[in-house]
Every structure is written in structure tokens, then in C-alpha cells.
Amino acid sequence: MTRQTTPDDVRFVERAITLAAQSPVVDPNPRVGAVIINARGEVVGEGFHRGAGHPHAEIEALRRAGEAARGSTAFVSLEPCNHAGRTGPCTEALITAGVTRVVFALADPNPLAAGGADRLRAAGVQVTSGVLADEGLALNRTWVHRVRTGRPFVTWKFAATLDGRSAAADGTSRWITGEPARAEVHALRATCGAVIAGTGTVLTDDPQLTVRDAQGLTGPQPLRVVIGHRSVPGEARVLDETAPTRLFRTHDLGQVLTELGSLGIHHALLEGGPTLAAAFVRAGLVDEVVAYLAPALLGSGTPALGDLGIATIGNILRLSPSSVSVVGSDVRIVAGLHRPDQEGH
Numbered sequence: 001m002t003r004q005t006t007p008d009d010v011r012f013v014e015r016a017i018t019l020a021a022q023s024p025v026v027d028p029n030p031r032v033g034a035v036i037i038n039a040r041g042e043v044v045g046e047g048f049h050r051g052a053g054h055p056h057a058e059i060e061a062l063r064r065a066g067e068a069a070r071g072s073t074a075f076v077s078l079e080p081c082n083h084a085g086r087t088g089p090c091t092e093a094l095i096t097a098g099v100t101r102v103v104f105a106l107a108d109p110n111p112l113a114a115g116g117a118d119r120l121r122a123a124g125v126q127v128t129s130g131v132l133a134d135e136g137l138a139l140n141r142t143w144v145h146r147v148r149t150g151r152p153f154v155t156w157k158f159a160a161t162l163d164g165r166s167a168a169a170d171g172t173s174r175w176i177t178g179e180p181a182r183a184e185v186h187a188l189r190a191t192c193g194a195v196i197a198g199t200g201t202v203l204t205d206d207p208q209l210t211v212r213d214a215q216g217l218t219g220p221q222p223l224r225v226v227i228g229h230r231s232v233p234g235e236a237r238v239l240d241e242t243a244p245t246r247l248f249r250t251h252d253l254g255q256v257l258t259e260l261g262s263l264g265i266h267h268a269l270l271e272g273g274p275t276l277a278a279a280f281v282r283a284g285l286v287d288e289v290v291a292y293l294a295p296a297l298l299g300s301g302t303p304a305l306g307d308l309g310i311a312t313i314g315n316i317l318r319l320s321p322s323s324v325s326v327v328g329s330d331v332r333i334v335a336g337l338h339r340p341d342q343e344g345h
């Protein structure tokens with residue numbers, strides 16, 4: 001039976017979520033934090049997941065708690081896993097340690113790991129689920145997306161003038177936005193497992209597609225992904241030693257994303273250009289748009305996005321904005337792409 005949520009439940013799950021935020025962003029595994037509280041309401045152990053191959057958050061917290069875990073309550077940002085992965089099921093560790101109650105935020109969407117709550121209940125442990133579930137989801141939204149779809153969450157980022165141009169008539173596009181916006185893009189790249197561009201952009205701009213000065217990186221540089229049939233010359237900067245690169249000589253974007261998903265990549269940054277971005281949007285494979293709009297005009301040149309096959313205003317593709325902010329002298333708009341098949345996700 002599920003017992004009522006108390007203010008302490010919320011407080012300690014909040015603490016577990018704060019700990020989880022210390023887990024690496026770019027990792028095949030979810031970000032998880034755990035807190036163990038004894039019967040007197042004292043914290044006896046805390047932990048967070050430090051990345052693939054390291055102990056899960058619950059195991060770290062239990063190790064710290066030692067014997068004090070007996071009769072305690074465990075607060076976790078994600079449902080304890082029930083599968084014997086590299087580190088063994090957390091449910092069994094909690095049961096063996098004598099934890100009598102478990103409170104968690106987000107139910108595990110991974111069919112391989114789910115069933116943790118049922119296993120705990122079957123062993124006589126009280127379970128309360130869904131406390132701060134939205135916050136728990138926000139922390140792992142890209143990981144949840146990959147678990148559910150097998151593909152990374154795709155953020156399409158672009159820079160455009162106020163009249164919607166992403167390059168001048170001669171193909172040059174450096175730079176449309178100012179330094180603060182460009183610095184933000186490097187920080188955004190650092191949170192992604194892959195950065196994607198089409199052969200068109202690689203052959204025109206010769207971008208390096210790395211995180212500048214490793215700014216904000218907690219792991220390796222993201223995988224650079226180039227999609228298209230044309231050959232990329234060996235001296236292209238995207239093939240230099242600074243980061244790994246995969247060339248996909250295909251137009252099958254679903255297949256590319258499935259392959260990236262199978263590599264454990266849960267967040268990919270699509271950086272253009274307009275032809276590839278339009279193909280992603282048409283295929284329903286863009287989940288979020290991050291647009292930097294510069295107060296500048298070009299009049300002619302490359303549009304930010306290619307043809308979507310929309311001929312009449314009734315078919316306009318409306319997005320759901322989540323934030324609008326000023327970055328230096330540019331404006332950043334973040335918006336989600338609402339797709340009926342994603343409802344409830």
C-alpha cells in the first residue's frame with residue numbers, strides 16, 4: 001500500500017535530485033542520486049552515479065550508511081533498478097541492507113531495469129513513487145527519450161538573421177551572432193554526446209565541430225557525425241585528431257539515429273545546415289529547436305530551413321516555446337516540436 005507523501009519525502013527526494021545533478025550529463029546511464037535517512041530523520045548516507053561502470057547511486061549511499069541502513073528510508077531520484085547489469089540490482093542491495101521504505105521520483109522507463117518497485121514491495125519494503133516526478137524527468141529527459149525510442153533526443157540549433165537567413169548569398173555565415181551566443185553553443189555542445197552536420201556544411205564551412213577549449217566538458221568531446229553521400233576530404237577539420245568522427249554515407253536519418261542510440265548517445269545536437277535540418281524535421285526527428293536570432297538583415301542568401309512541403313498557412317508547423325532570452329545582442333528561442341506520437345512522453 002502506498003503511504004501518503006510527507007514534506008520530508010519531498011525534501012529528501014529534492015536532495016536526491018540535487019545529488020543526481022552531479023552525475024555526468026554525457027553518459028549512457030541516467031543521472032541518479034540517493035539519500036539514506038535513519039529512523040531519527042538523520043542523513044546516514046548519500047551517493048550519486050558517477051557514470052558507466054561506477055556503482056549506482058543507491059549502492060554508494062548504502063556503502064556510506066553501512067549498518068545504519070537497517071530500518072532506514074532510501075530516497076532516490078529514479079526507481080531502483082531490478083536488473084543484474086554491470087553492478088547487480090539495486091533492489092536486492094536495498095533489501096539486504098534492511099531498508100524498510102523507498103521513496104523515488106521517476107519510474108524507470110527502461111523495460112530491462114523496471115519492476116524495481118514491485119520487487120521491493122514483494123520483499124515487504126514500503127514504496128512511495130512519483131514524488132517530484134517532473135523534476136526527476138527533467139534531469140533525465142534525453143536519457144528517457146533514448147530508452148523509449150532507441151534514438152537520441154535531437155536538438156536542432158541554428159543561427160539566423162532577423163529575416164531568417166543562415167548564410168549570405170556566397171555561402172559565408174561567419175559570424176551571424178555575437179561571441180556570447182557562440183560561447184553558449186560550445187557549452188551546449190558539451191552537454192551532448194554527438195554533434196551532427198551535413199556534407200553541405202562540412203564542405204562549405206569546414207567546421208571543426210568540437211567544444212572550444214573543452215569548455216564545460218565533463219567527459220570526452222562529443223562524437224562528430226557527418227551525414228551525406230559526398231566524400232569529405234582528408235584534410236577537413238572535422239576529421240582532425242581533436243575528437244572522434246563518424247561519416248554516414250546515407251540519407252536514412254532514422255538509421256543514423258538508431259545507430260547513435262545504440263552507442264549510448266541520448267542527446268544529439270543537429271548543427272545544420274538547412275537541407276539536413278529540413279530532412280530531419282520532415283522525418284519527425286527533431287525534438288527541440290534552439291534558435292539564435294541576430295538583429296541583422298541579409299535580404300538574400302540561404303534560408304535557415306529548407307523546404308518542409310508546407311504550401312499553405314493552415315499547415316504551419318507551430319512549436320511550443322519554453323524560453324525566450326537575450327544573449328549578448330542576440331535573442332535565443334528554445335521551443336519543442338510537438339508530435340502526436342510523442343504525446344505523454
Ligand SMILES: NC(=O)c1ccc[n+]([C@@H]2O[C@H](COP(=O)([O-])OP(=O)(O)OC[C@H]3O[C@@H](n4cnc5c(N)ncnc54)[C@H](OP(=O)(O)O)[C@@H]3O)[C@@H](O)[C@H]2O)c1
Nearest residue numbers: 158159166167173198200201228229230272273275276279
Ligand atoms: N547559420 C547556421 O546556423 C548554419 C549552420 C549550418 C550551416 N549553415 C550554412 O548552410 C550552408 C550549407 O547548407 P546545406 O543545406 O548544403 O548543408 P547541410 O544541410 O549541412 O548539408 C546538406 C547535405 O546533407 C546531405 N544529406 C544527408 N541526409 C540527407 C537527407 N535525408 N536529405 C537531404 N540531404 C541529406 C546531402 O549531401 P550529399 O549530397 O552528400 O548526400 C545534402 O546535400 C552553408 O552556407 C553554411 O554556412 C549555417
